[in-house]
Amino acid sequence: MKEEDTISRLHNEKQRKNKIRKIVDAARVVFCRKGFLAVTMQDIIDECSISRGGIYIYFASVDEIFLEVMKQRTKEDIQRPDAFEDMLASYLARQKMRLLNFENSLFRAYCEYVFSKPKAAVEAFRDIQLGHLRKSISTILLRGVSRRVIRDEGLEQLTNHFIVVIDGLSVLALAQALTEEIIDGQFAILNELINKIKINA
Amino acid sequence: MKEEDTISRLHNEKQRKNKIRKIVDAARVVFCRKGFLAVTMQDIIDECSISRGGIYIYFASVDEIFLEVMKQRTKEDIQRPDAFEDMLASYLARQKMRLLNFENSLFRAYCEYVFSKPKAAVEAFRDIQLGHLRKSISTILLRGVSRRVIRDEGLEQLTNHFIVVIDGLSVLALAQALTEEIIDGQFAILNELINKIKINA
Amino acid sequence: MKEEDTISRLHNEKQRKNKIRKIVDAARVVFCRKGFLAVTMQDIIDECSISRGGIYIYFASVDEIFLEVMKQRTKEDIQRPDAFEDMLASYLARQKMRLLNFENSLFRAYCEYVFSKPKAAVEAFRDIQLGHLRKSISTILLRGVSRRVIRDEGLEQLTNHFIVVIDGLSVLALAQALTEEIIDGQFAILNELINKIKINA
Amino acid sequence: MKEEDTISRLHNEKQRKNKIRKIVDAARVVFCRKGFLAVTMQDIIDECSISRGGIYIYFASVDEIFLEVMKQRTKEDIQRPDAFEDMLASYLARQKMRLLNFENSLFRAYCEYVFSKPKAAVEAFRDIQLGHLRKSISTILLRGVSRRVIRDEGLEQLTNHFIVVIDGLSVLALAQALTEEIIDGQFAILNELINKIKINA
DNA sequence: TATGAATGAGCATTCATTCAT
DNA sequence: AATGAATGAATGCTCATTCAT
Numbered sequence: 080m081k082e083e084d085t086i087s088r089l090h091n092e093k094q095r096k097n098k099i100r101k102i103v104d105a106a107r108v109v110f111c112r113k114g115f116l117a118v119t120m121q122d123i124i125d126e127c128s129i130s131r132g133g134i135y136i137y138f139a140s141v142d143e144i145f146l147e148v149m150k151q152r153t154k155e156d157i158q159r160p161d162a163f164e165d166m167l168a169s170y171l172a173r174q175k176m177r178l179l180n181f182e183n184s185l186f187r188a189y190c191e192y193v194f195s196k197p198k199a200a201v202e203a204f205r206d207i208q209l210g211h212l213r214k215s216i217s218t219i220l221l222r223g224v225s226r227r228v229i230r231d232e233g234l235e236q237l238t239n240h241f242i243v244v245i246d247g248l249s250v251l252a253l254a255q256a257l258t259e260e261i262i263d264g265q266f267a268i269l270n271e272l273i274n275k276i277k278i279n280a
Numbered sequence: 281m282k283e284e285d286t287i288s289r290l291h292n293e294k295q296r297k298n299k300i301r302k303i304v305d306a307a308r309v310v311f312c313r314k315g316f317l318a319v320t321m322q323d324i325i326d327e328c329s330i331s332r333g334g335i336y337i338y339f340a341s342v343d344e345i346f347l348e349v350m351k352q353r354t355k356e357d358i359q360r361p362d363a364f365e366d367m368l369a370s371y372l373a374r375q376k377m378r379l380l381n382f383e384n385s386l387f388r389a390y391c392e393y394v395f396s397k398p399k400a401a402v403e404a405f406r407d408i409q410l411g412h413l414r415k416s417i418s419t420i421l422l423r424g425v426s427r428r429v430i431r432d433e434g435l436e437q438l439t440n441h442f443i444v445v446i447d448g449l450s451v452l453a454l455a456q457a458l459t460e461e462i463i464d465g466q467f468a469i470l471n472e473l474i475n476k477i478k479i480n481a
Numbered sequence: 482m483k484e485e486d487t488i489s490r491l492h493n494e495k496q497r498k499n500k501i502r503k504i505v506d507a508a509r510v511v512f513c514r515k516g517f518l519a520v521t522m523q524d525i526i527d528e529c530s531i532s533r534g535g536i537y538i539y540f541a542s543v544d545e546i547f548l549e550v551m552k553q554r555t556k557e558d559i560q561r562p563d564a565f566e567d568m569l570a571s572y573l574a575r576q577k578m579r580l581l582n583f584e585n586s587l588f589r590a591y592c593e594y595v596f597s598k599p600k601a602a603v604e605a606f607r608d609i610q611l612g613h614l615r616k617s618i619s620t621i622l623l624r625g626v627s628r629r630v631i632r633d634e635g636l637e638q639l640t641n642h643f644i645v646v647i648d649g650l651s652v653l654a655l656a657q658a659l660t661e662e663i664i665d666g667q668f669a670i671l672n673e674l675i676n677k678i679k680i681n682a
Numbered sequence: 683m684k685e686e687d688t689i690s691r692l693h694n695e696k697q698r699k700n701k702i703r704k705i706v707d708a709a710r711v712v713f714c715r716k717g718f719l720a721v722t723m724q725d726i727i728d729e730c731s732i733s734r735g736g737i738y739i740y741f742a743s744v745d746e747i748f749l750e751v752m753k754q755r756t757k758e759d760i761q762r763p764d765a766f767e768d769m770l771a772s773y774l775a776r777q778k779m780r781l782l783n784f785e786n787s788l789f790r791a792y793c794e795y796v797f798s799k800p801k802a803a804v805e806a807f808r809d810i811q812l813g814h815l816r817k818s819i820s821t822i823l824l825r826g827v828s829r830r831v832i833r834d835e836g837l838e839q840l841t842n843h844f845i846v847v848i849d850g851l852s853v854l855a856l857a858q859a860l861t862e863e864i865i866d867g868q869f870a871i872l873n874e875l876i877n878k879i880k881i882n883a
Numbered sequence: 884t885a886t887g888a889a890t891g892a893g894c895a896t897t898c899a900t901t902c903a904t
Numbered sequence: 905a906a907t908g909a910a911t912g913a914a915t916g917c918t919c920a921t922t923c924a925t
Contacts (some may be wrong), residue, residue: 091905114395116317119898130907135900187395193455194315194388205455236465243466246451247444254394254406264437265444272469292887292925299888321916331890336917493884516797518719521919532886537921589797595857596717596790607857638867645850645868652849656796656808666839667846670875694904694908701909723895733911738896890922901911 099137102127103151106144111183115145115191145192146204152185153211163223167273170219171266174245178262181252190253209242216241223273230276237272244269300338303328304352307345312384316346316392346393347405353386354412364424368474371420372467375446379463382453391454410443417442424474431477438473445470501539504529505553508546513585517547517593547594548606554587555613565625569675572621573668576647580664583654592655611644618643625675632678639674646671702740705730706754709747714786718748718794748795749807755788756814766826770876773822774869777848781865784855793856812845819844826876833879840875847872 105127109118118141124131138144161169177184189208193201217238223229244265251257306328310319319342325335339345362370378385390409394402418439424430445466452458507529511520520543526533540546563571579586591610595603619640625631646667653659708730712721721744727737741747764772780787792811796804820841826832847868854860 094905116392117396120900121898132900132902132908133906136905140899190391190395190451190454191317194391195318198456201456205457209455209457233465236469239462239465240445240469243445243448243452244441245448247446247448250391250447250451251444253391254410255399255402256406256410261440264434264440268437268441268473272473295888320914322914332916333891333918334889337888341916496884518794519798522921523919533921534887534923535885538884542920592793592853592856593719593797596793597720600858603858607859611857611859635867638871641864641867642847642871645847645854646843647850648853649846649848649850652793652853653846655793656812657801657804658808658812663842666842670839670843674871674875697909722893724893734895735897735912736910739909743895886923886925888923888925890920892919894918895916897915898913899911901909902907903909904907 095137098129099147102129102134102137102144103147107148107151107185110145110148110185110188113188115141115188116195118145118188145188149185149189149192149204149208153207161222163219163226163228166219166222167270170215171269174248175259175262175266178248178252178257179259181249181257184249184252186249187253212242212245213238227278229273230278232276237276240272241269296338299330300348303330303335303338303345304348308349308352308386311346311349311386311389314389316342316389317396319346319389346389350386350390350393350405350409354408362423364420364427364429367420367423368471371416372470375449376460376463376467379449379453379458380460382450382458385450385453387450388454413443413446414439428479430474431479433477438477441473442470497539500531501549504531504536504539504546505549509550509553509587512547512550512587512590515590517543517590518597520547520590547590551587551591551594551606551610555609563624565621565628565630568621568624572617573671576650577661577664577668580650580654580659581661583651583659586651586654588651589655614644614647615640629680631675632680634678639678642674643671698740701732702750705732705737705740705747706750710751710754710788713748713751713788713791716791718744718791719798721748721791748791752788752792752795752807752811756810764825766822766829766831769822769825770873773818774872777851778862778865778869781851781855781860782862784852784860787852787855789852790856815845815848816841830881832876833881835879840879843875844872 102123106118106123109122109126113122120131120134120141123141123144124134127134138147193205217234220229220234220238224231224234248257248262248265251261303324307319307324310323310327314323321332321335321342324342324345325332328335339348360367394406418435421430421435421439425432425435449458449463449466452462504525508520508525511524511528515524522533522536522543525543525546526536529536540549561568595607619636622631622636622640626633626636650659650664650667653663705726709721709726712725712729716725723734723737723744726744726747727734730737741750762769796808820837823832823837823841827834827837851860851865851868854864
């Protein structure tokens with residue numbers, strides 16, 4: 080009897096996980112398309128196949144679903160150990176692709192969320208998101224340092240600069256004012272700044 | 281008789297202008313506080329002292345009011361003729377102040393507007409806004425060139441870099457993740473990039 | 482002094498008449514186009530060149546203007562003394578033309594008015610309008626009697642029949658279901674009914 | 683499990699039908715009372731017991747509800763096979779009753795609807811409504827032909843005449859200018875026209 | 884007398900959330 | 905656990921009418 084219960088519980092647990100994944104996946108699509116503020120529960124309901132009331136079993140609000148979507152995002156992007164130059168180039172290439180395919184980006188939703196919530200409410204969330212971005216970049220730069228390719232000089236500022244430039248370009252992308260040329264030009268400046276701290280260069 | 285009419289007409293014209301200014305000023309406060317998407321006609325009505333129907337005499341929608349608010353913005357910011365270094369320093373100082381007092385900025389509203397409207401609808405608007413920002417920056421840099429302080433080398437990319445960095449910092453500001461240190465660090469990098477193209481330096 | 486006053490009063494009286502005529506003429510156009518219920522003060526204001534407040538000096542409501550428009554209508558249509566057959570044919574021809582150019586008719590407005598007002602309010606108005614129509618028809622039929630062309634037999638019923646058929650055709654016209662063939666067919670039946678009471682026929 | 687679902691679905695389907703019937707029935711009352719143009723969603727909401735938002739689950743607009751009400755109407759009025767004279771007399775008797783109890787008629791709403799909509803929008807609707815009326819009448823007349831009571835002579839014109847007279851009387855009814863005497867007089871003329879084409883008469 | 888800005892009640896419609904089934 | 909009908913507050917907007925000028 081007990082065993083059955085356990086099996087059943089595990090089974091239910093799995094079903095629950097599946098349901099949540101289904102909702103989150105559908106919601107991601109919606110948030111990419113409409114940002115955060117304009118998204119209604121109905122939009123998410125329409126995208127996944129779940130009932131109006133059913134979705135409230137798992138999530139109490141659009142906010143909660145959004146937070147879950149963004150939480151998933153910080154689980155991706157695992158860096159592979161590689162040569163510094165390759166890592167950097169690959170990272171910038173991926174960012175370039177993201178910027179040129181911006182309809183699939185959650186940046187707009189992210190902005191609308193952090194812009195619209197009171198300070199206290201976004202703090203933790205923003206730290207996680209920003210921390211994730213910062214870690215991706217600083218991992219690469221620190222690899223440069225550990226491999227003795229660049230000097231450990233103003234790395235924090237430089238990391239921030241990468242963040243700021245990527246966010247700035249993202250804003251241009253959303254304003255539909257971004258071209259490949261602009262991206263290349265800006266990434267060229269970032270590379271220049273790297274070159275300046277290169278050892279033996 | 282005719283003269284009286286003319287006087288009366290001019291008087292009315294002035295009253296109309298005043299009312300519009302009153303609405304636009306009130307609306308600016310609201311857009312700074314709530315961005316663009318969350319702003320309702322009611323918000324603007326509450327801020328100025330006008331009736332529900334009265335505001336429609338002057339503006340047909342929140343959109344129209346917003347465009348007028350933003351139009352006013354591009355009329356400010358007239359550069360004074362000055363030494364290149366002073367102009368640059370003063371510009372960065374003003375941006376720093378703006379970034380540190382971000383509750384008074386229309387950047388959030390600007391973002392929400394251009395993010396949410398279809399491409400065709402924002403094009404002209406975004407060009408004006410972006411053009412205004414670009415002109416402020418390129419005016420300064422060109423002054424540097426004409427005064428023979430900096431070389432005319434990659435100025436367009438550099439102008440874009442200023443824009444991108446300012447936008448990126450604005451995003452951080454809205455995410456309430458911006459400190460004075462970060463601003464100083466980023467502006468230091470901008471100055472570094474200027475130094476690199478300085479003549480006799 | 483007194484004389485001047487009198488002149489001035491007469492002058493003003495004339496101006497007043499002119500203004501009222503201007504309003505009523507403009508309103509007629511509007512009522513033809515939009516019926517009665519959908520007409521707003523703004524519609525009439527837009528059509529004549531008078532101010533929002535100014536129109537209230539002469540008329541307290543759309544209703545009052547409408548009643549004036551309809552009152553004017555009962556002043557038209559003076560029958561010329563003529564042979565019975567000519568009068569009848571000419572009357573039917575005029576009705577046919579009216580039915581085929583129905584965008585210029587006040588019938589819709591008339592219907593919407595009498596349909597929407599409570600019994601007591603329309604009684605007098607409807608009696609005048611209906612009386613005017615009835616008089617046009619009975620004048621013709623009575624001419625037929627006095628000229629010994631038709632017998633004085635069931636003339637009231639026949640008059641009513643003319644009214645009913647004209648109203649019925651008007652409904653079809655407004656429903657955009659009326660063709661010239663239908664009009665000709667129905668008028669043929671009316672002529673048939675006349676023939677039945679013709680003397681020496 | 684599946685069976686239960688089916689039962690549940692059927693149950694829901696039935697509930698839905700009931701709700702729609704409830705709304706349509708309530709709306710019919712409102713349309714009879716207020717016509718079409720003056721009816722607001724609120725009127726219908728007040729008449730049935732449903733919430734402001736609830737009614738939009740079933741109907742998107744007053745127009746849609748109206749069309750449903752009118753659609754129901756064309757389902758009624760099934761003619762019973764009968765002797766020609768009985769059918770005709772019974773039909774006229776029913777029309778007389780309708781005309782004398784005009785507060786329960788949808789004629790006003792029908793008029794306001796077809797009068798106010800653009801040509802393209804009403805065409806189909808008006809054809810159905812008019813077709814329904816025409817069919818009722820021509821069915822009777824054709825019975826007279828098939829039973830060799832009347833000649834097949836100008837039947838289309840005669841059918842139109844019945845329609846036109848009924849519509850004309852309806853207009854009088856709405857103008858509250860209709861008496862039993864008038865109805866009897868007009869129906870007498872219709873009967874006269876029938877007599878004229880009677881065989882062996 | 885004439886103006887047109889101003890008012891506020893009233894409209895259709897949307898949406899997050901609840902709740903009976 | 906799951907459904908989707910139901911709720912009612914809130915939104916943008918229109919219009920008859922008033923009123924200071």
